[in-house]
Amino acid sequence: MLPEAISVLENSEPAIRHESLLADCAAGPVSTAVAEIFAAAARPGMISLAGGNPDLSFLPMPELGKSTDAIVANQGQQALQYGAGQGTEELRIQICELMALEGIIGASPGNVAVTIGSQSALDTVTKILCNPGDTILTDDATYMGALGTFAGYQADVQPVRTDDDGLIPEELQLRIVSLRNAGKHIKFLYIIPNFNNPSGITLAGNRRNRVVEICREANIFVVEDNPYGLLRFGGENLPALRACYPLDVIYLGSFSKIFAPGLRIGWALLPPHLVQKFLILGGSSTLCPPALSQMLVSAYLRDYDWQAHLSVAVGSYRQRRDAMLTALAACMPPGVTWTRPDGGFFIWLTLPPSIDTQALVHRAFDANVAFFHGAAFLPRAGRSNQLRLAFSAVPAGMIEVGIQRLSRVISAAVDTTF
Amino acid sequence: MLPEAISVLENSEPAIRHESLLADCAAGPVSTAVAEIFAAAARPGMISLAGGNPDLSFLPMPELGKSTDAIVANQGQQALQYGAGQGTEELRIQICELMALEGIIGASPGNVAVTIGSQSALDTVTKILCNPGDTILTDDATYMGALGTFAGYQADVQPVRTDDDGLIPEELQLRIVSLRNAGKHIKFLYIIPNFNNPSGITLAGNRRNRVVEICREANIFVVEDNPYGLLRFGGENLPALRACYPLDVIYLGSFSKIFAPGLRIGWALLPPHLVQKFLILGGSSTLCPPALSQMLVSAYLRDYDWQAHLSVAVGSYRQRRDAMLTALAACMPPGVTWTRPDGGFFIWLTLPPSIDTQALVHRAFDANVAFFHGAAFLPRAGRSNQLRLAFSAVPAGMIEVGIQRLSRVISAAVDTTF
Structure with a gap:
């Protein structure tokens, strides 16, 4: 819905009247692809491997609430x-x-x-x-x-x-x-x-x-x-x-x-x-x-013993990365490869060169899984046969299901291509 | 001290080597006049009529602390x-x-x-x-x-x-x-x-x-x-x-x-x-x-009944404005005029045209009162015979003392000029 709504706005009388007032960086239609992916990723039932949110479940929220109280009340x-x-x-x-x-x-x-x-x-x-x-x-x-x-x-x-x-x-x-x-x-x-x-x-x-x-x-x-x-x-x-x-x-x-x-x-x-x-x-x-x-x-x-909290979180990220690597190995069709990161939040998939991953974004939404297409990370506009998966914010069990869903979308695309 | 320290840095070997890497907006020495006034305004004994800080003494800090606690602990x-x-x-x-x-x-x-x-x-x-x-x-x-x-x-x-x-x-x-x-x-x-x-x-x-x-x-x-x-x-x-x-x-x-x-x-x-x-x-x-x-x-x-808190604050700002207007009328030498704002934080003084208020900034520091010189608010570089006084952050009694101090600095400048 978003892109339609915007194109209407961008052709409105004031939009046309004001076109000459825009800086070069804001001229022309802006891409809403990223906003659209974030919006879709938040839909019920969706497994989002899109956003790189940290896992905050390891933070001691009640204690942090007390600390915040003390800061505001006393300082x-x-x-x-x-x-x-x-x-x-x-x-x-x-x-x-x-x-x-x-x-x-x-x-x-x-x-x-x-x-x-x-x-x-x-x-x-x-x-x-x-x-x-x-x-x-x-x-x-x-x-x-x-x-x-x-x-x-x-x-x-x-x-x-x-x-x-x-x-x-x-x-x-x-x-x-x-x-x-x-x-x-x-x-x-x-x-x-x-x-x-x-x-x-x-x-x-x-x-x-x-x-x-x-x-x-x-x-x-x-x-x-x-x-x-x-x-x-x-x-x-x-x-x-x-x-x-x-x-x-x-x-x-x-x-x-x-x-x-x-x-x-x-x-x-x-x-x-x-x-x-x-x-x-x-x-x-x-x-x-x-x-x-x-x-x-x-x-x-x-x-706080913040390094202890962090090492719990890092242990969880390791487990999620492992779950994703295992699921990728189990599900992905031949011709798909991926990186094996030693840390952080992301794995990068490379599909056969004939596949444009942007074309898979909406098919993945239909299969209730979200990711970011590679073109979003390219310094120069272009197509990409790569895509980014974030493992940071999703429990291991859901990662497995998400990769299964994604593998069906990718397999279908690979089958169609060959 | 600040300007000296900076001029040393700006003539250092890496600074010279990196000069060609700066955008036009960052080329040449940056003015530290504003930073210097903020730094001086924080000195002990200084009455600062410089910064436009709001008065937060009317906020219910203990209750706000509890609200913050609830937000962090529960959400x-x-x-x-x-x-x-x-x-x-x-x-x-x-x-x-x-x-x-x-x-x-x-x-x-x-x-x-x-x-x-x-x-x-x-x-x-x-x-x-x-x-x-x-x-x-x-x-x-x-x-x-x-x-x-x-x-x-x-x-x-x-x-x-x-x-x-x-x-x-x-x-x-x-x-x-x-x-x-x-x-x-x-x-x-x-x-x-x-x-x-x-x-x-x-x-x-x-x-x-x-x-x-x-x-x-x-x-x-x-x-x-x-x-x-x-x-x-x-x-x-x-x-x-x-x-x-x-x-x-x-x-x-x-x-x-x-x-x-x-x-x-x-x-x-x-x-x-x-x-x-x-x-x-x-x-x-x-x-x-x-x-x-x-x-x-x-x-x-x-x-919260935020409008009630706000009206208490507004009452206090009114009192402070009044204190400043009264003190200005009592102390300022002939040839100095000022605005009478119906709200907000600031009064704007106009001195005789021969006086550059930037030259008074340091003399005012010596008299333990701080203000912003008019040139800081000019869209085009230039001298100014105006200056800004903020009444928002200073109790009425201190405003009176601050204006007395400032009036002595201004009177001396007016005397010297004529």
Whole structure:
């Protein structure tokens, strides 16, 4: 229903009259494909392997309620008032301690900016670095929310080829040269090194410093988005790209996957010479992060055994990933392959090249299962024979049923194609 | 200390190496004048007439603590989880009821988007309407946070002359013609019709529809920012500009002044044909508004006699305004004039034309009183003989002392000048 309703609006008299008032990023019809999938995923009976929601069932809600009560009752004048645009000092100190778990040692709270999730951190980074037409490099498939941010600033997004070990350094090098030869102004590489969204792939340890060195030599920032780093359930811990490169990597973190996305608290760790620009231009988007949310995150990190809660959640995510891998192996027809992530929320399926997964979205709705088609994660418009499955928010038993439903849709498509 | 520290950073080797990576909006040194004033205003002993914080002493904190406890304990899976980018339906329905108090009758919750304060609503409006270089019209002095937003999108901001009744319609008309003749692409008029920040001036009733009609005929949006409308303590209520013009006015509202800015909840009421574009491009900045904050606002509107709390607060603001007007009349030297607002948070002082109020900022710090110099509110860089005083956050007795201190600084400057 949604697309019809919108096309009516977009042809209304005021819509036509106002067409000349739109920025280039908002001109033309907007795609409602993502909104449509989220809406369908919420229908009764649907098994949603679409959205990457964290599982919050492990949070001690009654205790968190009491903590929130205490914050508002005893510190309400602070919790409900405007606060510093950079965020509270207590939280920024805690964030520096947290980042040490990712190999970032000795970061200064003065270089941390608390943001509205890491999404608004990415928005501000893009704002301070990109004029319209400037180029951003990404993995060959990447977080669709980042692509939305980049589109809002009319950036030119260019994918770099990846394999099972993540971004290929040699490809990065070649791509920089060829884009520069084509007159492109490259501003940064956006990369999710741990359990990439959508692919689940992790950038290999022996590629990490190499990737940053290539960008550094080419004078290009690296923007490292690491929401899933602490959600590892296999393989060895790898240090963040930022660990050895405080001046060349902008690091984005988030409490959305390790605590509570509804509080909308993330952060950026910035090279010192970018801090003031980030704060002033970021403040113009959101003024300051919510004080109540910040104080609840601080209380959670300070007063709770949050690492114990997290390890329970990680155990559950591991179990769900295993359930999905098992079901995929049992159900999928020949010609379908998938990634085996060591952490995070997502598995990435590759179907035979002749199949456009966007065409399967509605057939899957009819079979009561939802996923995101690969094209949603492509930096350049195009068709995709890949799709993303999220295992984070669905109990193992339902994952099995969901994969059975999906396999029938995919099998039918494969049969029709051959 | 701050400016020195920054100039060191801005001349560091990495800062120079990375200069070519900055967007135009972030190129060159950023002004830290505003941050410096906020920092100084927080010093012990300082009477701050600078920041426009609401007075939260009238909020029933223990009860709000209990409400928050109940939300997290009983609905934590919703309060701490991702939510719809548009905001909860309950809150959007309540917002429509609230807007009826401003003369906006029958607004549809489907056309409301909940945002991170009205600041992020303005950010998204600017994003969807302005390419770099596009023109935005404003009052001759306007909210500095809006100017920051517009700068982030590299917009060209052009002031329109105002008098004691607000924006002058004839001037608006002339300005549109002359800017168009100069080849400018005008996208919208940004206006704070009630108790303008910084001037405290209200757009007169007989000018309201005229202003919208002029913009409508010229095919320019009106962006009406109305955070203070319910904080009236004198004069008659005036309907919002949006009331009669659902297709041509984008209305921005906020709970920051009537409830709690620390929750960061505001909204936009949009013409229907802009809703999807707003949601998709706004979502790329912040993903979704904080669920816990939204649920607490909903509880406050639903379970509390919020209008009673508000009228106590408004009574206090009236008393503070009166205290400030009385003290100004008692202390200020000849040649200084000021506005007499019927509501809101601010009084706007005009000094003799020879005085640059920015030069008084540090002298006032030395006298332990803080204010914002007029140049911070100017759409075009320049000097100003005006300054803004906020009476909202300071008890009446302290306002009197603050004005005495300020009057000595101003008197000395007037004496030196003549």
